[in-house]
Amino acid sequence: MSCLKPEGREPLLAKHGAPDFNAFDVMQPRAPGAIPAELKNGGRVKSNGAAPAGVYLPNNNILTPAMRSPDYVQMSTAAAITLGVMPGKMHRCSCTRCLNLLLTYPEGCRANCAYCGLARHREAERDYADRNFIRVDWPAVPMAEIVEIVAKDGDKSPFHRMCISMITHPNSDADTVSVLKRWTDRIDPSAIPISILSNPTTMARSDVANLHDLGADIFTVALDAATPEIFERTRGKGVQSQHSWKKYWEILEDARDIFGPQKFGAHIIVGMGESEHDVLSLVQRLVDMGGHSHMFCFFPESGSLMDHLPATPRDQWRRVQLGRYLIDYCGVRVDAMRFDNHGRVIDYGMPKAELDAIIDAGIAFRTSGCPGKFADDISACDRPYGDSPPSNIASYPFQPNKKDIAKIRTQLAIRKAH
Numbered sequence: 001m002s003c004l005k006p007e008g009r010e011p012l013l014a015k016h017g018a019p020d021f022n023a024f025d026v027m028q029p030r031a032p033g034a035i036p037a038e039l040k041n042g043g044r045v046k047s048n049g050a051a052p053a054g055v056y057l058p059n060n061n062i063l064t065p066a067m068r069s070p071d072y073v074q075m076s077t078a079a080a081i082t083l084g085v086m087p088g089k090m091h092r093c094s095c096t097r098c099l100n101l102l103l104t105y106p107e108g109c110r111a112n113c114a115y116c117g118l119a120r121h122r123e124a125e126r127d128y129a130d131r132n133f134i135r136v137d138w139p140a141v142p143m144a145e146i147v148e149i150v151a152k153d154g155d156k157s158p159f160h161r162m163c164i165s166m167i168t169h170p171n172s173d174a175d176t177v178s179v180l181k182r183w184t185d186r187i188d189p190s191a192i193p194i195s196i197l198s199n200p201t202t203m204a205r206s207d208v209a210n211l212h213d214l215g216a217d218i219f220t221v222a223l224d225a226a227t228p229e230i231f232e233r234t235r236g237k238g239v240q241s242q243h244s245w246k247k248y249w250e251i252l253e254d255a256r257d258i259f260g261p262q263k264f265g266a267h268i269i270v271g272m273g274e275s276e277h278d279v280l281s282l283v284q285r286l287v288d289m290g291g292h293s294h295m296f297c298f299f300p301e302s303g304s305l306m307d308h309l310p311a312t313p314r315d316q317w318r319r320v321q322l323g324r325y326l327i328d329y330c331g332v333r334v335d336a337m338r339f340d341n342h343g344r345v346i347d348y349g350m351p352k353a354e355l356d357a358i359i360d361a362g363i364a365f366r367t368s369g370c371p372g373k374f375a376d377d378i379s380a381c382d383r384p385y386g387d388s389p390p391s392n393i394a395s396y397p398f399q400p401n402k403k404d405i406a407k408i409r410t411q412l413a414i415r416k417a418h
């Protein structure tokens with residue numbers, strides 16, 4: 001098994017005459033189709049009724065066992081390989097430093113986000129436990145087995161952080177608490193800090209406070225869309241989904257108050273129709289609140305409502321990656337940068353020699369996320385190839401080497417000063 005997958009959908013190439021950014025008008029999701037009544041709410045799985053039996057590897061069969069949190073969680077292919085519950089190799093990476101756990105239910109996520117492989121509309125064609133998400137499969141593993149392995153590894157654990165990712169489900173809030181307690185009953189949260197990737201739609205301020213009191217270290221909100229219009233089109237009424245921009249910001253502000261500076265943040269997907277100025281202004285807003293941004297490059301997930309759309313051109317992505325790093329970690333402000341009339345960055349507001357040094361350091365182009373134990377600006381959550389194929393890497397899940405940096409410089413169109 002491998003986290004590498006053959007993919008044909010590459011970003012448009014500016015040099016072939018295509019625009020070097022994904023414009024709003026282009027990035028229109030498909031409308032969700034009708035779902036046969038017998039397939040709604042995990043109907044096929046429930047009618048089969050097979051009992052869970054240990055680790056479940058996606059696509060082992062069609063009728064998945066009735067696995068459900070908090071007894072079961074799903075984890076990324078990379079986390080399963082690192083934990084040792086699945087064989088496999090990762091291109092140019094030995095392991096992932098974040099054990100990302102995803103709540104799971106036969107009826108799945110009840111939301112319908114247009115870019116997401118877990119979305120509700122997929123009930124029509126694929127059982128929940130078999131759905132691809134951020135380009136990889138997510139095996140389902142008993143929570144007791146995970147805790148047993150990590151507790152036994154003790155100081156030798158490869159994991160620098162654990163993250164519980166919520167989905168939109170009526171039991172999600174209570175089960176996040178149960179999963180957190182099962183972990184902290186055996187594993188010291190100061191040894192392996194815990195992040196929560198929240199689902200604001202079902203949450204109240206008291207839920208945020210409760211997770212903090214139970215030992216969570218960082219709380220993030222998967223805002224994903226960079227503007228209210230894109231949020232509504234990809235996560236709200238535009239795709240018959242229940243999320244609202246306002247509610248997401250309410251919970252983000254609760255997290256700021258409860259978790260405090262540097263301990264909260266938001267996920268943003270770049271290239272869904274926002275301008276570079278839009279997304280970097282959002283990054284600035286988060287920094288001004290005391291938080292961080294964690295970024296993905298849009299990739300057309302197979303089976304999603306946006307799988308017909310182009311991946312984010314690498315030049316757009318690199319400009320935003322670099323701008324985000326400067327704002328998040330180098331004290332540059334978005335208003336010191338200059339943008340063209342399409343909102344593209346044309347000046348990073350930093351002397352050339354300093355900019356060169358930051359590009360050459362390469363950290364700006366690594367996967368962003370909650371920190372591990374190496375440095376504040378190096379993410380534990382490296383999500384290998386979650387936002388691109390390894391043949392054309394968007395977020396580097398390892399330190400880019402000289403050849404990688406040369407490629408990045410070409411994508412940025414920034415030559416090194418001599």
Ligand code: SF4
Binds near residue numbers: 111113116118167
């Ligand atoms: S709420 Fe999260 S898991 Fe559910 S469809 Fe939206 S992005 Fe996917």
